[in-house]
Amino acid sequence: MLIWLLDLLRPYKEITTKLSLVHTDDHVADYAPESVAKWKLPAFKVTENHLALARRAWQAYRAETPKPCFDLLMTDLTALPRLRPALIALLEELPDSVTGLGASEMDILEFVNDGHTDPRIVEGARWLRNVFDENDAFDALLELGAHPAPPILLGDPAFDNEDRYFGRSEWKVTLTELGRSIFAREDDMWRHNRIYRWWGGTELTNERLWRWDRESRLLIAP
Known part of the structure; x- marks a missing residue:
């Protein structure tokens, strides 16, 4: 960076x-x-x-x-022309105000909703925004399928994830009912699951969940 x-x-x-x-x-x-x-x-x-x-x-x-990053958008950033779009792209990876998923995670759901079942193709959703690298996209895919109430299914849970990914066993990605509801922006991921992750220096939990309103481009405090 x-x-x-x-x-x-x-x-x-x-x-x-x-x-x-x-x-x-x-x-x-x-x-x-x-x-x-x-x-x-x-x-x-x-x-x-x-x-x-x-x-x-x-x-x-x-x-x-994330507030200091959001506040930076209100200042003059012309010295580094790429900084403003980069900050917005990062803020869009915060949990969405409606679905609870970040923009790249929603892109993954969109690929699956379009009928893609091969994880390597689904992982290619990262190129729509180019925020995640290959490892980030792979981790996001696994995490989405690992929740107690997952938005996607990754095939037989008895399969080893590495075997699935490298084609040594079958792994087809499909949307669950929750995944379809989230993709339609009719449900919230974190109403059904617990979240614990870091966004920069911000610890995100269900009790301390900063969100991003993609329509108004506003940061929503817990």
């Missing part, structure tokens, strides 16, 4: 004075370093404004609640 790296390097002026930022709409990690080095894109010297904003953003993400 860029803000983490800039905040980490901030005390080392001998390094930061040599840094430049290059903004691109492409996903740089998809290309070999030698290829990226040949790109002719504008480079901007890293200034104290960049470093100060990165520090504010990193501290906000590490805070005990």
Whole structure:
């Protein structure tokens, strides 16, 4: 994460004075370093404004609640053009105000609702938002199927998850009745299950459940 790296390097002026930022709409990690080095894109010297904003953003993400991240959206973030959409994308991963699931989890349900049953295809829902990496998507898929009242079924629970994933045993992903209700935005995941996870520095539990209203783009406190 860029803000983490800039905040980490901030005390080392001998390094930061040599840094430049290059903004691109492409996903740089998809290309070999030698290829990226040949790109002719504008480079901007890293200034104290960049470093100060990165520090504010990193501290906000590490805070005990998502509110500092939400409050950052009300400030000038132009020094780091990708920061605003990144913050919004992260906030959208908070439990939804209606369904209780984050945006990427809802994308997984959408893929299953569309008839995809192969877990490797369902996991590809992560590309719709590009917030989760492959491991995150795999973990989210397993977690959705592991709850006492799951929104998805992962096949025979006696099967080993690793065997299923690598095709050594059958694993078909299907929606449960609860999953269909959640996908239709008619039920709340955490009305039927317990939640315990971290969003940045925020501990999310049923009793301390911060949510995101996707329609109004508002943060909802517990």
